[in-house]
Amino acid sequence: MTKLKLLFMQASFISTGIFLGVGIAQLIYHLMDDDYVVSWYFIPSVLLTGILCSFPVLIFASENAKHFKLRIALHFCSLFAVVSLLGWLFKWYTNILGYAVVMLIFVGVYVFVWITTLWIYKKDDKEINSALDSIRDEE
Numbered sequence: 001m002t003k004l005k006l007l008f009m010q011a012s013f014i015s016t017g018i019f020l021g022v023g024i025a026q027l028i029y030h031l032m033d034d035d036y037v038v039s040w041y042f043i044p045s046v047l048l049t050g051i052l053c054s055f056p057v058l059i060f061a062s063e064n065a066k067h068f069k070l071r072i073a074l075h076f077c078s079l080f081a082v083v084s085l086l087g088w089l090f091k092w093y094t095n096i097l098g099y100a101v102v103m104l105i106f107v108g109v110y111v112f113v114w115i116t117t118l119w120i121y122k123k124d125d126k127e128i129n130s131a132l133d134s135i136r137d138e139e
């Protein structure tokens with residue numbers, strides 16, 4: 001997979017995950033009879049976050065499996081820092097409880113992106129293997 005395609009796929013998944021997480025948070029706030037109003041710049045801020053958070057995936061671009069746990073920790077920490085900074089800049093939270101909600105959404109999005117990425121890779125692997133099997137059968 002080309003790096004540009006990988007970055008685009010990650011940015012799409014991250015932005016979608018953020019929108020899903022915020023939608024769930026809005027539903028919870030609504031059920032608690034609390035108003036949650038987003039600012040006019042919310043959608044561009046989510047898209048910018050998706051783009052900026054897709055770049056650390058290049059940590060995994062090499063095929064070397066050495067230090068995999070270290071790379072995951074570095075990836076998670078770099079994304080945590082980006083989301084914390086952008087959350088503060090775009091005023092996604094104003095107090096510690098709001099910060100905790102944003103970080104909970106972040107962890108949910110992080111898990112969502114890993115699961116969807118693994119699902120796509122497994123799907124691609126099955127297609128490649130079935131194509132190889134059909135070529136072998138013809139021989």
